[in-house]
Amino acid sequence: MAPCLRVLRAMPWVPIGGMDAPSQIRAPSGPREGDDRPVLLFFSNRRSGPARRMSSLVAWVGVTEKKRLRVVEIDAERHADLAEALEVSTVPSLVLLRGREILGRLEGRATGNDITRLIGPHIATRA
Structure with missing residues (x-):
């Protein structure tokens, strides 16, 4: 297993908007069988x-x-270990993952168009 995934599996994942709700923090069980959706990790800091300005955009x-x-x-x-x-050196940062592969990243403040260009090629066209 790739080193970043070992760390990722050991870290709690926090759903958007739930950073302060300890009851929502859970260990990742990995994607559900058949769930091939990519994961967009939003690294932020209060x-x-x-990062605060980007938070609502990422939530949207x-x-x-x-x-x-x-x-x-x-x-x-x-x-910080994750x-x-x-290799996240700037906050805010977005890292797009699918399975064990990093598909792309954006560092620093991003616009909606930047995020669309990052995720667009990697998300399925199903509604």
Whole structure:
């Protein structure tokens, strides 16, 4: 297994909007059988203005694309080992994964068009 996935499996995943709700924190069980949706990891930090501004945009992407994409928000300070394993050096950052493969990334503040260009080629066309 790739080193970043070993770390990823050991870290709690926090659904978008649930960073402060400990009851929502759970260990990833991995994708469900037949769930081939890519995962968009949003590395953020409360002290980062750009990350706070991007949070609602990423949440919107998570809602509008929930049938084709899983979106997970990760506090980069609390989970520094995961950020390091995925070579995230800037907050905010987006890392797009499918299975064991990193499909793409955006570092720094991104627009809706930037995110669409990142995820577009990798999400299924099913509604």
